[in-house]
Amino acid sequence: MKLYELSIQEAHRLLRKKEISSQDLTRAILDRINTVDEAVGAYITVGSETAMAQAETADKSISEGRLTPLTGIPIALKDLICTKGLRTTCGSKILENFIPPYDASVVKKLKKDGAVIVGKLNMDEFAMGSSTEHSGFKLTHNPWDLTRIPGGSSGGSAAAVASDMCIGSLGSDTGGSIRQPASHCGVVGLKPTYGRVSRFGLVAFASSLDQIGPLTKDVTDCALLMNSISGYDPADSTSVPEHVPDYTSFLENGLKGMVVGIPREYSTTQGIDPDVSDAVERAVKKIEALGAEPVEISLPHTEYGVAAYYVIAPSEASSNLARYDGVKYGYRDKDNNSLLEMYKSTRSKGFGPEVQRRIILGTYSLSAGYYDAYYGKASQVRTLIVRDFNKAFETCDVILAPVAPTPAFKLGAMTDDPLTMYLSDIFTLSANLAGIPGISVPCGFSSEGLPIGLQIMARHFEEGKLFKVAYNFEQATGFHKKKPHL
Amino acid sequence: MEYEPVIGLEVHSQLKTKTKIFCTCSTSFGAAPNTHTCPVCLGMPGVLPVLNKKVVDYTLRMAVATHCEINRESRFARKNYFYPDLPKGYQISQYELPIAQNGWLEIELNGRKKRIGITRIHMEEDAGKLTHDPDRPLSMVDFNRTGVPLMEIVSEPDIRSPEEAGAYLRQLRSIVRYLGISDGNMEEGSFRCDANVSIRPKGSGPFGTRTELKNLNSFKHVEKAISFEIHRQKEILEDGGQVIQETRLWDPDKNRSTSMRGKEEAHDYRYFPDPDLLPLVIDDHWIDSIKTAIPELPDKKKKRFMDEYALPSYNAELLTSSRELADYFEACVEAFPNPKQVSNWVMGSLLGLLNAQGMSIDASPISPENLSQLLKLIDQKIISGKIAKTVFEEMAHTGRPPKEIVAKKGLVQVTDESSIRSAVLTVLHRCSKEVDDYKNGKTKLFGFFVGQVMKETQGKANPKIVNKILKNLLGE
Ligand SMILES: [Zn+2]
Numbered sequence: 001m002k003l004y005e006l007s008i009q010e011a012h013r014l015l016r017k018k019e020i021s022s023q024d025l026t027r028a029i030l031d032r033i034n035t036v037d038e039a040v041g042a043y044i045t046v047g048s049e050t051a052m053a054q055a056e057t058a059d060k061s062i063s064e065g066r067l068t069p070l071t072g073i074p075i076a077l078k079d080l081i082c083t084k085g086l087r088t089t090c091g092s093k094i095l096e097n098f099i100p101p102y103d104a105s106v107v108k109k110l111k112k113d114g115a116v117i118v119g120k121l122n123m124d125e126f127a128m129g130s131s132t133e134h135s136g137f138k139l140t141h142n143p144w145d146l147t148r149i150p151g152g153s154s155g156g157s158a159a160a161v162a163s164d165m166c167i168g169s170l171g172s173d174t175g176g177s178i179r180q181p182a183s184h185c186g187v188v189g190l191k192p193t194y195g196r197v198s199r200f201g202l203v204a205f206a207s208s209l210d211q212i213g214p215l216t217k218d219v220t221d222c223a224l225l226m227n228s229i230s231g232y233d234p235a236d237s238t239s240v241p242e243h244v245p246d247y248t249s250f251l252e253n254g255l256k257g258m259v260v261g262i263p264r265e266y267s268t269t270q271g272i273d274p275d276v277s278d279a280v281e282r283a284v285k286k287i288e289a290l291g292a293e294p295v296e297i298s299l300p301h302t303e304y305g306v307a308a309y310y311v312i313a314p315s316e317a318s319s320n321l322a323r324y325d326g327v328k329y330g331y332r333d334k335d336n337n338s339l340l341e342m343y344k345s346t347r348s349k350g351f352g353p354e355v356q357r358r359i360i361l362g363t364y365s366l367s368a369g370y371y372d373a374y375y376g377k378a379s380q381v382r383t384l385i386v387r388d389f390n391k392a393f394e395t396c397d398v399i400l401a402p403v404a405p406t407p408a409f410k411l412g413a414m415t416d417d418p419l420t421m422y423l424s425d426i427f428t429l430s431a432n433l434a435g436i437p438g439i440s441v442p443c444g445f446s447s448e449g450l451p452i453g454l455q456i457m458a459r460h461f462e463e464g465k466l467f468k469v470a471y472n473f474e475q476a477t478g479f480h481k482k483k484p485h486l
Numbered sequence: 487m488e489y490e491p492v493i494g495l496e497v498h499s500q501l502k503t504k505t506k507i508f509c510t511c512s513t514s515f516g517a518a519p520n521t522h523t524c525p526v527c528l529g530m531p532g533v534l535p536v537l538n539k540k541v542v543d544y545t546l547r548m549a550v551a552t553h554c555e556i557n558r559e560s561r562f563a564r565k566n567y568f569y570p571d572l573p574k575g576y577q578i579s580q581y582e583l584p585i586a587q588n589g590w591l592e593i594e595l596n597g598r599k600k601r602i603g604i605t606r607i608h609m610e611e612d613a614g615k616l617t618h619d620p621d622r623p624l625s626m627v628d629f630n631r632t633g634v635p636l637m638e639i640v641s642e643p644d645i646r647s648p649e650e651a652g653a654y655l656r657q658l659r660s661i662v663r664y665l666g667i668s669d670g671n672m673e674e675g676s677f678r679c680d681a682n683v684s685i686r687p688k689g690s691g692p693f694g695t696r697t698e699l700k701n702l703n704s705f706k707h708v709e710k711a712i713s714f715e716i717h718r719q720k721e722i723l724e725d726g727g728q729v730i731q732e733t734r735l736w737d738p739d740k741n742r743s744t745s746m747r748g749k750e751e752a753h754d755y756r757y758f759p760d761p762d763l764l765p766l767v768i769d770d771h772w773i774d775s776i777k778t779a780i781p782e783l784p785d786k787k788k789k790r791f792m793d794e795y796a797l798p799s800y801n802a803e804l805l806t807s808s809r810e811l812a813d814y815f816e817a818c819v820e821a822f823p824n825p826k827q828v829s830n831w832v833m834g835s836l837l838g839l840l841n842a843q844g845m846s847i848d849a850s851p852i853s854p855e856n857l858s859q860l861l862k863l864i865d866q867k868i869i870s871g872k873i874a875k876t877v878f879e880e881m882a883h884t885g886r887p888p889k890e891i892v893a894k895k896g897l898v899q900v901t902d903e904s905s906i907r908s909a910v911l912t913v914l915h916r917c918s919k920e921v922d923d924y925k926n927g928k929t930k931l932f933g934f935f936v937g938q939v940m941k942e943t944q945g946k947a948n949p950k951i952v953n954k955i956l957k958n959l960l961g962e
Contacts, residue, residue, distance in 0.1 A: 101530075201533070235536060319564050322574065328573055363756065366758055375758055
């Protein structure tokens with residue numbers, strides 16, 4: 001038995017029976033990182049010493065009979081979730097040496113539950129990208145084919161789970177940044193309802209869209225991580241004081257009575273790879289066979305979502321990223337003679353081209369005379385998309401859709417074509433604009449052997465339904481059991 | 487041509503909550519630099535603001551006191567600009583939907599009352615403080631003030647003279663102090679004012695081009711700067727020129743303003759709703775709880791002082807200029823129900839004493855109980871008015887009750903006619919030359935004899951009785 005291959009649930013069972021220790025498990029993960037991360041490139045920072053110390057604490061607490069499903073489990077975090085005393089770069093040179101004096105609320109929760117924080121994972125700089133190629137530090141390779149991207153922006157989080165360099169991870173999703181890399185790397189990834197998980201300590205990209213969520217080896221693990229990180233946080237005014245159910249209670253067999261909506265518009269979207277549409281179609285049939293009833297629904301404003309998203313997200317980002325000015329922390333360019341020059345050179349050298357592109361886009365959209373035409377209009381589109389979903393959910397429980405139009409593309413293939421990259425978010429960003437939850441669950445492989453994900457979306461705070469459908473599908477198919485060869 | 491100024495004021499009043507508007511750091515003033523800070527007010531990555539409800543309470547008090555409409559749903563917005571004292575690169579303020587709007591307050595100038603409209607009131611956070619090393623190319627920033635709550639009150643352009651501007655500001659300050667929501671101290675910067683000034687041909691017609699005046703650090707300078715600006719604009723127009731829209735900085739040392747930036751250089755703040763804060767919803771219950779907590783405000787109190795205590799307008803206005811002073815006055819009147827007398831002593835001796843020592847009424851060494859006791863002693867003729875001045879000074883020094891001082895120093899007024907008579911006889915005997923002069927027609931010497939008798943009795947003799955006996959013995 002290879003310890004690093006365990007799921008959270010399996011590892012927990014062994015820990016509870018004291019057949020393994022958290023220190024064994026953590027050491028196995030650290031060894032695995034040493035062996036394969038040179039090829040994959042998922043980690044920006046590995047906190048070996050702190051991880052081993054946390055594992056020791058976990059073992060002590062297990063020996064005293066105190067354990068939660070996460071006690072002693074090695075978890076890794078996307079590098080925009082602040083960790084006290086552990087460098088948090090957001091994938092950017094501008095925060096290369098930033099060590100937060102505080103833990104994000106989700107980190108506090110994980111630590112309270114006894115999880116071991118292994119390290120920080122690569123990402124597109126400030127979560128802006130769909131391939132992790134915009135990291136300020138390095139490329140992450142898809143474990144299924146090292147010449148391909150892992151997806152993004154939580155590419156490190158997906159690749160680390162897929163290559164067993166952590167038992168589970170957290171990422172963040174602003175327009176698909178959890179679901180798309182999960183799909184590309186063949187793991188489970190959930191974007192929770194906006195307000196379900198505290199954003200305190202999540203370095204902001206677009207505050208009204210960002211949400212932290214788990215990336216895991218299977219649906220059960222995803223539910224276990226959600227149990228830990230969900231819930232109202234007084235430090236985040238946008239988190240919602242809504243009851244958090246035990247998400248594992250939804251992991252039961254049978255989909256009888258469940259109505260699944262199939263959006264008419266998604267099948268006619270241009271540029272979908274036939275392997276993706278085949279896999280999704282087969283998945284829909286499978287779910288039908290499991291007892292669910294399919295209905296056709298309509299999300300008529302989908303095509304405007306991309307435009308609205310690429311106004312709202314950069315607008316918020318242009319403001320959120322203003323604090324990186326070289327004055328207080330992070331990178332400051334020394335080679336200048338005035339305040340204005342310091343701002344300009346610090347931000348020109350500290351931010352990569354994609355981040356600068358979006359700051360310029362957002363600054364322009366919010367400018368006097370353009371605000372109404374861009375930000376104002378985009379907000380109206382957002383309202384229409386919310387209405388689309390409300391109407392659709394009158395006739396169905398969950399919506400099934402592709403995650404990304406294609407499987408993982410080759411590294412460098414889209415570098416000069418940001419617009420095509422933006423358009424590839426079409427199936428995922430609607431959920432962010434509407435604030436609803438969405439999960440990506442493995443649903444097959446392309447002719448080239450690349451993983452493909454199925455997206456399931458539900459009403460606000462109905463993550464339970466996602467788990468139910470995803471769990472039944474996973475149990476009936478077993479795509480999650482296949483591992484990449486490294 | 488005769489011109490008429492059109493003036494609007496924007497006032498920033500620091501709210502005296504214990505903690506900052508979006509974090510739990512202390513707002514207290516004067517701590518070592520950057521000690522009242524946390525990741526939130528330092529704008530570190532990933533932190534989020536949480537609204538201090540007390541700030542809303544305080545602002546609602548002001549909104550109710552100035553007859554504003556309260557928006558049941560208001561929004562916070564980000565005002566984006568780069569400056570080293572602004573850690574997030576944006577200030578959280580309110581823009582399109584402020585908490586309150588369309589109110590008014592009443593001012594009185596030379597006996598004439600006038601309403602000044604209030605356009606809007608909103609909440610925002612203060613910025614930090616930059617200091618520059620004079621010897622090295624080095625600037626330092628202190629973030630203690632970052633996130634201290636501010637209330638901005640924007641007036642309608644209803645003000646027509648520098649004096650009205652002064653009266654409006656004083657009224658505003660008096661209200662915030664009455665409400666207990668701000669110190670209202672211009673010199674210390676807890677109460678700041680910018681003025682928008684334009685002029686137009688007297689009567690009516692469209693407004694002229696306005697300029698914005700900044701750095702008005704005292705009531706005196708607000709009026710001076712506006713006068714200067716009116717005069718400056720008049721001269722431009724009379725010379726056939728045009729006023730340009732600009733921001734001007736007042737120099738209090740040179741008593742003049744200079745252009746700071748023109749319209750073209752005006753910032754584009756790229757306001758948009760702050761996605762980190764939910765819309766602020768205010769229900770009836772909240773407003774009702776504020777209304778019941780509002781104290782009697784200065785204009786009402788002044789009117790009541792005039793009606794109830796028969797005080798002249800001037801006295802009533804001065805005595806109600808602060809809640810503490812008004813409370814002091816009323817405590818005295820309760821113990822000694824002669825409002826006229828109390829008003830004279832409070833406005834004369836007491837305020838004279840406090841002003842000379844730079845003390846506020848709260849810190850007065852003479853309590854209302856002791857002052858009214860002193861007035862009773864005079865009223866009951868136990869001491870003379872002259873002795874009372876001495877006793878008052880002793881009270882100011884020691885804070886002791888007047889009865890105790892009078893007893894200890896033997897200052898009780900002598901009203902016994904026989905002992906006064908013997909003192910008068912002593913004086914007349916000693917001053918036989920002056921008595922002769924008096925009898926030869928130098929009647930002005932009467933006052934001299936009174937003075938000598940008072941001296942003889944160490945000021946304790948009742949002056950009326952002294953007069954009577956003197957007149958008697960000098961043979962009238
Ligand atoms: Zn603070």
